Amino acid sequence: MKSLGVIVEYNPFHNGHLFHLTQSKEAARADVVIAVMSGQFLQRGEPALVSKWTRTKMALASGVDVVVELPYAFATQKAEVFASGSISILSALKCDTVCFGSEQGKIEDFYRTLHIMEEHKDSYDRNVQRYMKEGYSFPKASSLAFIQLTEDKEHILDLTKPNNILGYHYIKAIMEQNSSLKGLTIERTAAGYHDPTFNETSIASATSIRKHIFGNNGDFEKVQRFVPPKTYELLSLYYKQTGSFHRWEDYFTLLKYRILCSTSSELAEIYEVEEGLENRLQQTIKESHSFHEFMTRLKTKRYTWTRLQRVCTHILTNTKKEVMLAVSAKKQSEYIRLLGMSQKGRAYLSKVKKDLDIPLVAKVSGINSTMLEMDVRATQTYAMKFDEPSRSHWMQQEFSRPPIRYHEEEETFD
Template sequence: MKAVGLIVEYNPFHNGHAFHLQASKEAAGADVVIAVMSGNFLQRGEPALVSKWYRTQMALLNGVDLVFELPYRFAVQKAETFASGAVSILDAAGCEALCFGSESGDLTSFLQTISFLKENQQLFDASIKQHMENGVSYPKAIALSYQGLSGSDQFLNLAKPNNILGFQYMKAILEQNSQLKPLTVARKNADYHDEHFASETIASATSIRKAIFAEEEMHSPNIEQYVPEPTNRLLQEYKQRFGSYHHWENYWDLLQYKLITSSADELKNIYEMEEGLENRLVDAALTSADFKEYMDNIKTKRYTWTRLQRLSVHVLTNAKKTDMKNSIQAEYIRLLGMTQTGKDYLNKMKKHFSLPIISKLSAYKEKEILLDIKAARIYAMAFPKHIRKQMIRQEFNQPPIFIQK
């Protein structure tokens, strides 16, 4: 059975994801689709709209055969680390190909860019450092350094978010000497950060979430035309079952409490805390009424909104520098869900996997998974006590979701 791997968040699963999934399967000639999916907190430093269990159901009902969780220490990270952890899981699970969406849609441009930067690595690194010393954010410094060295965007536009991720996927494949064959599919119609609907059927996850949150205030357009039926149904079920979706304001009181009751030394030990940022965060926590105001108060030219949101997640989960290992590869594969096709693949291939498979937390005792457990507990804190208790218990007792199609 030939498997193609996808690296996803599905926040939520929409029509653009469905297009990418089908195009990936066709491009790879695959029988099985394996998704490595971020857990309850995401790469841009946000809580997922709905839990990883509901997003797993969305994935399985829309064509994915196996869903593995990307551990917290890779999921809430810069693109390079995010890509490295996800690639290591797909490789360990026996995938033959990785297919990613990109603004480029042209694999040659990725290969040319990687080759060019490898030949000019010292100049590239020096240029990035210089731009950052001048107060430029890391992503912007990469784009400016690359454009300055190449003289144009003839290879790849590294200012585009999916191109950046794709570039890091390709690098991770090469650095890990992975068996994965890279493939790319051009993003369709909507840009990653679009906040408004750009076509009649395709919209970014950002614009869909914006509409969903607006709908809670009773003045939003319907999203049915932008998401498959299972997604729409599960979103409605989640709202009815839990009362609301997840967003940062649900966690503001917890974050504020953590910041104003922690010592400077405690905050300095939080992952990604540097150069006196702890003082800036505490000052903002003391004067801000909500998370949006807090973010407006701490954002600078050098530190992007995304970087500061990720740091805030690490404060919220008390993720210390010593917790977030420097390893580029995962230590385990956590199975969140499968279809019958996925189950057949596991039965045939799991003995060849190079990492242990976890299907139930209560059966796994190693300390590497403690961050995931902590993140799940914090994620549940958005809800009243009776729901919170249920969600925390689910993290330990939930077997992999099985969808018979």
């Protein structure tokens, strides 16, 4: 069975994702699709719109055969670490190919750019440090340094584009890990990654879909045109069962409590809290009445919105620097957490299971892993928006829920 890997968040799964999945499967001539999917908190430091279990169902109903979780230690990190963890899991699962969406659309440009960056690494690093000393954020400093390095070269990636950046780091991780994975890319179509509004096509960005959902008080009928029928059905069911979707405002009271009840030195121990940011966090949150107001006041030229959201996520989950650095420094996952599978996916796992270098985890009970403990804590934090007894039920699911099984013929889950 020829296997294709995709690295996703599916927040939520929409028609653009379906297009990418279909095109990727065709380009790779794959028999089975494996998705490495972020858990309850995402790369931009946001809580997922709906739980990882519901997003797993969306993926399986749309053609994915195996869904595994990208651990919190990688899922809530900058692109380089996010990519390393993802590639390590696909490699461990014996994937043949990884395919990602990009603005560039040509895989040769990714390899060419990687070669140039390695050839001029010292010059690039010096320029990054120079721009950061001028007050730019790390992503902006990296972009400026890259432009200076490559301005006279042809067929080079535009590393100001979010999907190009991720794709570059996927290819870099493949090379660094000496993985046998083959890289492929599909050009993104219609909607841009962060487009905030709908367009005339049936493809819209996840950002615009979430914006519409949160801006219309639960009336999300208009998103139906931009998502597969099963996604819409699962979104509707989730809203009916929980009464809302997840967003940062749901966690603002908890965040405020955590910041104000911590000392400056305790906050300084949290991952990504640097350069006296702990003092700014405490002062700013006293004056803020909502998460959006807090972030608007907190943001500076040096600290991007995304970086600050990740800081807030780590504060909520009490993720300490020493723990995160020790776990993520390995650049490889310690396990493969199985969330769901189709019948074809189950057959694939049975075939490769005996050759896996790291354990395949169906339930977290009884497993001793610092990395896995972080995933559990993320789910416990994610559940805090609910009232009891729902909150405790959600927390218990992390230990008791088996992987979802999808039956294609009946289009049912168990």
